[in-house]
Amino acid sequence: MSCIFCKIISGELPSHKVYEDENVLAFLDISPVNPGHTLVVPKKHFVDLEDADEATLCAVIKAVKRVGLSIKNNLGAAGYNLGMNNGAVAGQVVPHLHFHLMPRQAGDGLKLWPQQAYGPGEAEEILQKIKIF
Ligand code: 5GP
Ligand code: ZN
Secondary structure (H helix, E strand, C coil): CCCHHHHHHHCCCCCCEEEECCCEEEEECCCCCCCCCEEEEECCCCCCCCCCCHHHHHHHHHHHHHHHHHHHHHCCCCEEEEECCCCHHHCCCCCCCCEEEEEECCCCCCCCCCCCCCCCCHHHHHHHHHCCC
């Protein structure tokens, strides 16, 4: 077992645990974007969202909500960003499914991703490729 988050879950590596239940562990990110930046992970090893079953995803998102509420109530955070890097090209470094819960304070200066505009007809073209219904 070489997965660093599996080692944290098993206790082989230390972590600052924020929340734990039968299926989920939440612990402080070692390199926070803001104090309280927490990683919420399923205890079972899944690489990414497509790999995980729906029951696991429900358990993880419920834990995200609980930890988010604690961050809002106890860190004075007005809100938080929820991030999930799905795949290496999206910046996923640790191949064990995890959500980043990043507390936000007014004026903290944290920048979100840059945005751009669609060219003429481009939105419709993309839509034809990806729409599901
Ligand atoms: P990713 O880029 O895969 O979405 O995010 C991985 C996150 O895991 C990074 O934010 C990184 O700081 C965090 N991380 C990597 N190794 C460790 C570790 O050993 N302990 C903890 N607590 N966080 C880690
Ligand atoms: Zn793992």
